[in-house]
Amino acid sequence: MMLRAIRAALVAAVAMAGTMGSADDLDTTYEILDFDSLDGWAADDHSAALSVFLNTCGDLNDPDWKSLCAVARETTDARDFFELFFRPVVISDGGDGLFTGYFEPELEGSLAPSQRFRYPLYRMPTEARDVSPWLPRREILTSGVMEGRGLEIAWVDDPVELFFLQIQGSGRIRLPDGRHIRVGYGGANGQPYRSIGQELIRRGSMEAHQxxxxxxxxWVRGNPFDGPELLFHNPSYVFFREVSEVPADRGPLGAMNRSITSMRSIAVDPAYTPLGAPVWIEKDGNAPLRRLMIAQDTGSAIKGAQRADIFFGTGDMAGLEAGKVMDPGRLVVLLPIQRAYALLPESVL
Structure with a gap:
């Protein structure tokens, strides 16, 4: 009863405060909401979100987050937990809301090269760590600089899927005996990323909507000469590391070095959204989604206060679903009550 009394007092303060501007950055604004204003909040599975929150909340070092994590481990009512100890906050930097999707690719591969498995995944060589930018993609793959050094983790059968694995940054390799190994981002050559999709559009080979x-x-597979050459348009090259300590039935490691969960984990811009925070998403478009997610990952293309990438899972079907998402909407970050109120300008306190 005491907790609910405290919450009621805070709700009254919010009603008086209205929309808040940023205390630190004139380009960033904050608005504290009621849970009743979150579209679809009551219908969500809050227990599922709480389970995902618990996967990473123990790694949060700030006292208020640590206290909430301890309470979360003992709670028997997930919705009540979020409503009692958090406030919904819309953080805006002036940009429109944008949701995309990502997934963990699964490639066919082998721990030894063969006629079928000819395309290696490499660990990062020492000199690439010491010099940035290092060699571009073309030189890495054609100069012989990587050969004979034992840097191969595995070999796969499709150079196009390997190229896209580098864009995703992590994935699973299914071995001939049915086992899997998992690989994650192990570094990059420091060269700029150039989109081959944008290059196809520039050449007139493909319309933007295609x-x-x-x-x-x-397109790459259907053009035996121009296709492989197109891949060299992107000089950026990603190296990998093996992360097979993560069981095959769990998701890949996110930015918090914990497994992420399909349709409950999102990648965000940590400049605006704290990693580990619950985030209510209202994604519009062809397949509207209203769901409580947990911010557990980041991405080089995920920039802005209202930007998020939804993790769809592992494999081809997840990839097909993730590839359909380019939708508007709204992100609402759930912050501990004291943090939410710290965003209020002094003039309204």
Whole structure:
């Protein structure tokens, strides 16, 4: 009863405060909401979100987050937990809301090269860590600089899927005996990323609305000379590391070095959204989604206060679903009550 009394007092303060501006950055604004204003909040599975929150909340070091994590481990009512100890906050930097999707690719591969498995995944060589930018993609793959050094983790059968694995940054390799190994981002050569989709559009080879990952893959495979050459348009090259300590039935490691969960984990811009925070998403478009997610990952293309990438899972079906998402909407970050109120300008306190 005491907790609910405290919450009632805070709700009254919010009603008086209205919309808040940023205390630190004139380009960033904050608005504290009621849970009743979150579209679809009551219908969500809050227990599922709480389970995902618990996967990473123990790694949060700030006292208020640590206290909430301890309470979360003992709670028997997930919705009540979020409503009692958090406030919904819309953080805006002036940009429109944008949701995309990502997934963990699964490639066919082997721990030894063969006629079928000819395309290696490399660990990062020492000199690439010491010099940035290092060699561009073309030189890494054609100069012989990587050969004979034992840097191969595995070999796969499709150079196009390997190229897209580098864009995703992590994935699973299914071995001939049915086992899996998992690989994650191990570094990069420091060269700029250049989109091969944008290059196809610039050349007139593809319209902008056609440039999905699957269409681009088909174009590369269907052009035996120009396709492989197109991949060299992107000088950026990603190296990998093996992360097979993560069981095959769990998701890949996110930015918090914990497994992420399909349709409950999102990648965000940590400049605006704290990693580990619950985030209510209201995604519009062809397949509207209203769901409580947990911010557990980041991405080089995920920039802005209202930007998020939804993790769809592992494998081809997850990839097909993730590739369909380019939708508007709204992100609402759930912050501990004291943090939410710290965003209030002093003039309204």
């Amino acid at each position: 440039a999905s990952a699957e269409r681009i893959k088909d």
